[in-house]
Amino acid sequence: MTAETGAKVEDGPLIFPTETPHSLTEHICATTLHEGEDGWTPLWWWLGLGFALSLLGMGVISVAWLFYAGLGIWGIDWPVAWGFDILNYVWWIAIASGGTFISALFFVLRAPWRTSLNRLAESLTLCAALCAAIFPILHLGRPRFFYWLFPYPNTMGLWAQFRSPLVWDFFAILAYVLCSIVFWYFGVLPDLAILRDRAQRRWQQVFYGVLALGFRGSGRQWRHYQPVYGVMAALMAPLVVSVHSIVGMDFAGGATPGWHSTQFPPFFVFGAALSGFAIVLLAVIPLRPAMGLQPYITPRHINILGCLLLTSSLCVAYAYVMDVFSTYYGPDPADRVMFAFRLHGLYAPIYWGTIMLNIVFPQLLWWRAIRLKQPVVWLICLGVLIGMWLERFQIIVTSLARTQLPSAWGQYTPTVWEWSLLCGSIGLFLTTFLLLLRFMPMLAIAEMRSMLGNRP
Amino acid sequence: MGVPFTPRANIIMTICLGTIACVVTSGCLLWFAWPYSDYERHVGWTVEQPVPFSHQHHVAGLGLDCRFCHSSVERSAQASLPPTFTCMTCHSQIWTNAAVLAAVRDSLLRNTPMTWQRVTNVPDYVYFNHSIHVVKGVGCESCHGNIAAMPLTYKAKTLTMQFCVNCHRDPGPNLRPAENIFDTDWHRGPDTPGPAALMALYHLGRRNLTECSICHR
Numbered sequence: 001m002t003a004e005t006g007a008k009v010e011d012g013p014l015i016f017p018t019e020t021p022h023s024l025t026e027h028i029c030a031t032t033l034h035e036g037e038d039g040w041t042p043l044w045w046w047l048g049l050g051f052a053l054s055l056l057g058m059g060v061i062s063v064a065w066l067f068y069a070g071l072g073i074w075g076i077d078w079p080v081a082w083g084f085d086i087l088n089y090v091w092w093i094a095i096a097s098g099g100t101f102i103s104a105l106f107f108v109l110r111a112p113w114r115t116s117l118n119r120l121a122e123s124l125t126l127c128a129a130l131c132a133a134i135f136p137i138l139h140l141g142r143p144r145f146f147y148w149l150f151p152y153p154n155t156m157g158l159w160a161q162f163r164s165p166l167v168w169d170f171f172a173i174l175a176y177v178l179c180s181i182v183f184w185y186f187g188v189l190p191d192l193a194i195l196r197d198r199a200q201r202r203w204q205q206v207f208y209g210v211l212a213l214g215f216r217g218s219g220r221q222w223r224h225y226q227p228v229y230g231v232m233a234a235l236m237a238p239l240v241v242s243v244h245s246i247v248g249m250d251f252a253g254g255a256t257p258g259w260h261s262t263q264f265p266p267f268f269v270f271g272a273a274l275s276g277f278a279i280v281l282l283a284v285i286p287l288r289p290a291m292g293l294q295p296y297i298t299p300r301h302i303n304i305l306g307c308l309l310l311t312s313s314l315c316v317a318y319a320y321v322m323d324v325f326s327t328y329y330g331p332d333p334a335d336r337v338m339f340a341f342r343l344h345g346l347y348a349p350i351y352w353g354t355i356m357l358n359i360v361f362p363q364l365l366w367w368r369a370i371r372l373k374q375p376v377v378w379l380i381c382l383g384v385l386i387g388m389w390l391e392r393f394q395i396i397v398t399s400l401a402r403t404q405l406p407s408a409w410g411q412y413t414p415t416v417w418e419w420s421l422l423c424g425s426i427g428l429f430l431t432t433f434l435l436l437l438r439f440m441p442m443l444a445i446a447e448m449r450s451m452l453g454n455r456p
Numbered sequence: 457m458g459v460p461f462t463p464r465a466n467i468i469m470t471i472c473l474g475t476i477a478c479v480v481t482s483g484c485l486l487w488f489a490w491p492y493s494d495y496e497r498h499v500g501w502t503v504e505q506p507v508p509f510s511h512q513h514h515v516a517g518l519g520l521d522c523r524f525c526h527s528s529v530e531r532s533a534q535a536s537l538p539p540t541f542t543c544m545t546c547h548s549q550i551w552t553n554a555a556v557l558a559a560v561r562d563s564l565l566r567n568t569p570m571t572w573q574r575v576t577n578v579p580d581y582v583y584f585n586h587s588i589h590v591v592k593g594v595g596c597e598s599c600h601g602n603i604a605a606m607p608l609t610y611k612a613k614t615l616t617m618q619f620c621v622n623c624h625r626d627p628g629p630n631l632r633p634a635e636n637i638f639d640t641d642w643h644r645g646p647d648t649p650g651p652a653a654l655m656a657l658y659h660l661g662r663r664n665l666t667e668c669s670i671c672h673r
Contacts, residue, residue, distance in 0.1 A: 155491045157618030196460065205460035214466060 009303045009372060014113055014451075016295035021449040024296070028191075028441045029198045031291060044290060045434060052430030059424010062417050063138065071141055073417045080400040080412035085139035087392045088422055090247055091275070092132035092429075093173065094268070094388060097240050098276025099125025100180065103187070104236035107229075113304055115451055116296050119191075119444045120287070121280045122184045127432040128279065129177045131425040136173065138421070165249040172246040176239055183232050189215050190225070190446035217446075244272040251395065257338035258399035263322050270315035271388060274358065277309045278384040283433075285378045287442075296443055299372055306371035309381070313362035320359065338402040346411060347398050350390045357387025497616065502608040503573045506559040509609070515640065516604040522596055522638045529596075533585040537572050540564045575609050576600060582620075583673045592658045593631035597640045598623070604640040624665040628655045 015024075034041055066073060076083040099121035106114035137146045149170040151160045160167045192212035199205045215221060248268035251259040261267075285302070288294050327339045342351050361383050364370045371377060397412050436442075490496055514520045523529060525538040540563040547557055563570045576599065578584050590596075596603065601612020613619060623630050628651025636642045655661050664670075 152488065155614070155616035155618050157616075157621035199460075202460075209460050209465075210469070214469070 009299050009368065012298055012300040014116060014298060014300060015448070016298065019295050019452060021452045024443070024448055024452060025194065025198075025445055027292065027295075028443050028445050029195060032195060032439065032441050033199055033201075033204055041438070042290070045438060048430065049434050052427050052434055055423045055427025056431050057424075057427070058420045059427050062420040062424055065417065066138060066421070067143065071139075073415060075413045075415045075418060077410070077412075079403055079408045079410045080397055082139075082396050082400060083412055084414050084418035084422060085135050086250075087389070087396050088425055089132050089135035089139075090268075090392045090396075091389050092128050092135070092425065093176075093247060094244065094272040094275040095279045095385070096125045096128035096132060096176075096180070096276070097244060097272035098278075098280045099123070100183075100236050100240040101273055101276055102280060104183070104233040104240065107233040108237050112451065113301055115444060115447045116298075116301055117280065117284065117305075118447075119187065119440075120284060120442050122180070122187065123433060123436045123440065123442070124279055124283055125180050125276075126184050127429045127436070129180050130432060131429050133173060133177050134425070134428075136169070165246060165253040168246045169250050172243040176243040179232075179236055179239055183236050186229060186232060187444060188440060189213065190217060191441045191444065193217060194445055195441065240272070241269055244269045251399075256399050256403055257332065257334045258323075258327075258342070258395065261323070261326060263319060263326070267316075267319040267323075270312060270319055271391065273312035274309065274316050275385060275388040277305055277312060278381040278388075281305050281309065281377060282381040282385065285374045285381075287437075291437075291442065293443070296448065302374060302377065303368070303371050306365045306377055309384070310362055310365040313359060313365075313384070317359045320355065334402075334404040338399060341402045342394060342398045345398070345402075347394065347401075350394045351398075354387050354391045354394055357383040358391060491616070492614075494614070497614040498611055499614055500610050500612075502610045503575050505573055505609075506570055507556060510607045511603045511609055512605055512607045522603075522640075529586045530590050531587050533587065535586045537570075540570060543570075576611050576613075576615065578615060582671050584671070590637055592627075592660060593634065593637070593654055594623075594627075595632050595637050595639065595642060597642065598630055600640075602640050620671065621666060624670070627660055627665065628652060631655065631658060631660075 074083060074085070076085070099118075102114050102121040103118040103125075107118070137143050140146055148154075149160055149167055151162075160170075189212060192208050193215040196205055196208040196212050199208055245265035245268065248264035248266075252261055252264035254260065281302070284293075284297055284305070288297050324339070327335045342348070361380050364376070364380065401411050402409055494500055515522070525542055526535040527538070529535040540560060543560050544564055547560060551557055559570065589599075599613055599615070601610075603609065603612075631651065631654035632639075632642060632644075633648065633654070649657065
């Protein structure tokens with residue numbers, strides 16, 4: 001374990017030298033198939049699942065009551081008609097970006113370190129995108145008609161309003177969620193075949209066998225597999241940029257102070273990268289010891305992710321600075337009134353909290369020693385996720401609360417149903433992620449094996 | 457442990473996936489096509505009425521004008537249904553003992569209106585005004601069909617939003633000269649003014665008739 005304290009972590013190994021293709025397969029399969037004496041279902045997993053399910057239960061009750069009673073149970077009203085619904089949606093979809101950045105973008109860039117992280121990161125993407133996708137539906141007055149956003153010939157003789165970013169948003173989210181699922185599934189396919197072949201119990205053989213869709217690892221299958229995976233990665237990398245740009249346009253398209261800005265699309269991509277890398281670190285740091293992944297996810301990976309987190313934090317800082325600059329350089333007094341409210345109004349702690357958590361604390365990552373102190377990195381990441389949530393609160397609520405007409409000013413207080421829905425979405429995220437941890441290989445076995453095979 | 461799958465598994469899997477694809481596709485198509493069906497829209501359905509009133513007999517046979525009974529159609533949002541006295545204009549003199557008209561006589565006796573059931577309806581969130589349509593050249597037939605040929609009255613058109621909006625987008629072809637409004641079997645003849653001329657005649661085309669608030673108030 002000298003690598004844990006290694007002075008030159010950048011040159012450290014991506015996989016410990018003691019590992020072989022065989023030991024890797026053994027380890028991951030033992031974890032996933034929970035075979036042997038020490039069958040892997042540790043206490044923390046059960047405790048985590050119990051906690052996640054109790055949160056999810058809160059969410060289910062909240063949604064059931066919402067469907068029964070309608071949107072009036074929420075705190076949203078004029079002028080703040082967007083509240084936790086859109087806030088949580090933007091927050092989750094940004095969290096989902098991490099897996100795509102790591103898995104697709106760095107695959108296209110041929111970064112060898114992404115192989116250890118891609119399955120974990122993509123699984124996080126999948127769970128977070130699922131959470132994000134429910135909020136736009138829940139925030140509709142009549143959720144059962146959500147498909148009206150889809151342009152199909154209908155008896156109303158109407159099409160969706162193609163000029164609205166909200167319609168582009170529907171397409172962007174739908175495409176992103178579907179592509180994320182397909183990309184994840186296609187990536188896991190060879191590993192499912194490995195699990196099928198190693199499974200001892202009948203139900204596992206059938207379960208993984210059906211999911212593996214007859215993948216046998218023949219030369220012909222691999223010859224088709226590799227280019228398809230490459231094309232998918234090449235599609236996903238721009239898709240993650242487009243989806244967050246369009247989320248930004250949802251706001252930039254509105255003539256609301258603080259929203260109507262051309263920098264919003266890239267700003268939201270920066271924010272997405274920041275929360276995406278934060279969630280990956282947040283999950284990876286405790287899972288390394290918990291699942292025995294230290295040989296495959298090394299301090300070098302933590303170091304790289306720390307650098308990426310710092311970079312995206314600097315990008316977000318640039319966007320915050322430009323926000324201030326364009327407000328005070330620009331001609332619109334309404335913008336300045338709103339921004340003054342942001343800086344020292346009712347919600348000022350939220351603005352300053354955003355700055356501290358997203359910009360100031362991540363600057364600690366300039367020091368390598370801090371980047372390698374995992375508890376500190378973990379706390380910074382937790383802070384970033386909270387900070388990104390606060391940032392969305394600040395963008396959505398303070399802008400709507402101080403629009404151009406002073407007679408239309410107001411404020412927003414979320415109700416218990418909005419808080420319980422937020423908890424419910426966290427529960428949904430944790431439940432799905434824990435289930436994936438338990439039943440799916442959390443390292444890309446096939447890809448890692450080829451990496452180990454090529455090692456001198 | 458034996459081999460988990462026999463060669464048959466591939467065929468079973470293909471059939472399963474194919475079936476799922478077929479069910480999903482046909483389910484979507486059905487769900488999409490269903491609102492277009494006459495069954496869903498109740499087109500051609502008659503409604504049980506207190507008296508089996510025949511428009512065919514009264515309009516085509518006897519030559520009554522629509523407005524004889526639906527007297528407010530040119531001035532009011534509602535076309536209105538006639539009071540029992542209107543029926544009794546004739547039926548106090550003819551068919552005075554007919555069994556089918558017992559409900560009419562009963563209504564007069566008790567001084568309570570007949571409970572006619574609505575045949576052609578639009579939802580509550582639709583604002584519909586008969587007078588503006590009649591005055592601006594839309595014939596009864598355009599929405600109600602050839603009433604004069606109906607022994608029992610049934611819904612003749614789908615009355616979907618598409619039905620309304622198609623005409624609101626381009627009213628011209630559906631307009632007719634004022635003297636033909638109440639003709640339930642009218643056809644455009646060689647002397648009929650063209651759509652554009654009728655639009656001008658009725659002063660139409662100056663206002664966007666597809667504004668949401670035209671129908672949803």
